[in-house]
Amino acid sequence: MQPVGAGVPLRVDIAEKTFKSAEGVSVTALKELSFEVRQGEFACLLGPSGCGKSTTLRILLGLDRDFQGSFQMPVGGGNRTAVVFQEPTLLPWRTVEQNVRLALPKDMRGVDLDRLFKTLGLSDMRTLFPSELSLGLARRAALARAFATEPAVLFLDEPFVSLDEQTAERLRHLLLSVWSARPTTALMVTHNLREAMMLSDRIIVLSPRPAHVIGYFDVRLPRHYRNPQVMSDLLRSFHQKFPGAV
Amino acid sequence: MNQPDGTGTPAHRPTSSLAPALPALTVIASLLGLLVLWSLAATLWPSRAFPPPQAVWQVLVQDGASGELPYHLGVTLARVAASFVVAMVLGSVIGVLLGSYRRADRFFNPWVILFLNIPALVIIVLAYIWFGLNEAAAIGAVAVNKIPNVVVTMREGARAFDPRYAEMATIYRFSPLDRLRHVILPQLQPYIAAASRSGIALIWKIVLVVELLGRSNGVGFQIYLYFQLFDVAAILAYTLAFVAVMLVIELLLVQPLERHATRWRRRPA
Incomplete structure (x- = not known):
């Protein structure tokens, strides 16, 4: 495209x-x-x-x-524009998957994110809240959010x-x-x-x-x-x- | 917030089946103790002005069956709900604006302090004089009494906003609605909870005064009526009925909502 x-x-x-x-x-x-x-x-x-x-x-x-x-x-x-900050800056009151989807424009909200989550090793973490992640995992979630927006x-x-x-x-x-x-x-x-x-x-x-x-x-x-x-x-x-x- | 050593397992919940019931049992035992004390006192010093619990219970049953008690309770509850919604919405909007714009805050702060210190009675009397003895004046007067408190609490909430979330939302182009739902309101949640807690308690007391002064129904009106008849049992019956309703609201509505809103916080194990 x-x-x-x-x-x-x-x-x-x-x-x-x-x-x-x-x-x-x-x-x-x-x-x-x-x-x-x-x-x-x-x-x-x-x-x-x-x-x-x-x-x-x-x-x-x-x-x-x-x-x-x-x-x-x-x-x-x-x-x-997408960004990955020094701090993961995930919304603590939303799950990992919600954090990623919220960053997407309205017409992309429903896209299939399975592959992205799998590549980043986050498949089992989608329903967790950021406070339940280690810093390394939170950084991966921030990467997922940035790349999901294409x-x-x-x-x-x-x-x-x-x-x-x-x-x-x-x-x-x-x-x-x-x-x-x-x-x-x-x-x-x-x-x-x-x-x-x-x-x-x-x-x-x-x-x-x-x-x-x-x-x-x-x-x-x-x-x-x-x-x-x-x-x-x-x-x-x-x-x-x-x-x-x- | 984030722990570098965390492995990502959620905190464990207590597994004992008796443990959750214990606080409720304590509350029931404590209330029963108060009832026994009241009953003892009323038998030791019998007086028309200090009826025993049975007399109050009789009024409760009688007025409950006739439909009078539920009607007045309902009217008062509706006024409490209306004033609460008006006060929370207006107070939150003003509070967040003042917390976000320092210049506006400097200008309007004296107004906030002024309104905080106007006695509730003065606002109610003036509202009835200026706007007539009607429902809008009654609800408006109660809301105006509460708004300054909400403003002060929500202003603190807005000052505590984390700018990093706002920057993230800007870069990822959150819509205004998403920003409100997912960035602003969750950050305000503890302040909203604090404002509503103190708000409900304050509002229902003021609503009774408003009803006493210028309405022809509601718990406040009934208490005024029974005050003129010197019927203490009925006064206590209406008061206890309304307190009970407010407790049920607290237990069934406020607390579950709060638990839902704070589910993301890591609970101490």
Whole structure:
């Protein structure tokens, strides 16, 4: 189902974003930040902690309109946007399945979600409330909600922080398998280089605050070739290209 | 909320069959004790102004059979229900607006404090003078008495909204109705429960005053009538009948509804 105008990238051009602290001191978070994510590409915004990655995401999500500049969203999929926050942000008073279905537009509410729940290993959890899930399972439910909407663009804000490495790795594989089933233009914020290397087609490297793009690192290799040996080669060439970054 | 070590099993319920009946038995024993005490006191100091339980029971049976008691109970109950709905709806809307917009809150806060401190009697008398001795004035007066309390409670509820849920709802394009049903009302639920609990208790007491002052039916009117006849047994009969009705509503309606609304909370094992 390729809608008219397919192929439009996510184009970001933020001239400046400043915050005013309580004492009236203004802090510049982003300065001349511009990049593109091509249609169907999985990109990672990689930068040091506190450099303004999450701020960028909040602007793109439309949650923060107080900035100078512009951005353009990919079209298709009803022009929907989906997000996976750092916190799962599930409604605690609705079951896992209700949480997923509520995020769907009215005409999609009745769709068959069996496959999605099965891929994410949530088949037995559909009728549970979020308080009955572990953090890892709640994150999977948040992933299910994002993918169920079949969005035009998917944003992920460090979705695997505060998990033990084993669970995080498992979730990364699950993310890849649902994403590969329907490659969606995706932008993920992370400060974990290995994670970015494993998941993305392209890494957008940001400077410390005020954030701007230092450069791109393309990972052209198909994901199933990225074994530990290849990964360490990739990491080495990344460090050669961006000494001191991250 | 989320526990990283949780395996996803729901909390276990107590399995003993006697345990759920125990609180009910305690309540019954406690009420029986009060009845015995009353009966003893009435035999020790016999007086027309302090009838024994049997006399009250006789009035209950007599007026119940004649249909008089159910009629007046029904009328009062309808007024309580109408005032309650009006007060909760208006109070919640105003409270949520004030809790969401700080400027409006600063401007209207003195009004809220003013209305909180106007005695119920003054509002009732003024309502009857301005709008006449009619049903709308009666119900409106009771509702106006209760609205400021609801506003204060719901304002706190709106201030406690978690912005993350609102952001999630914005990104996933929840319709206004879905937002209300699935995001706003569940967050307000504890505050709605608190406001309705205190609301029902307050409203039915004010309804009696409204009936006494300007209506020709209802429990309040009957109590006024029996006050003039100095018939304490009848006064107690009407009071107890209405308290019983309110208890039944609490047990059969309010508590099950609350349990349903909070079923998602993890219960302590």
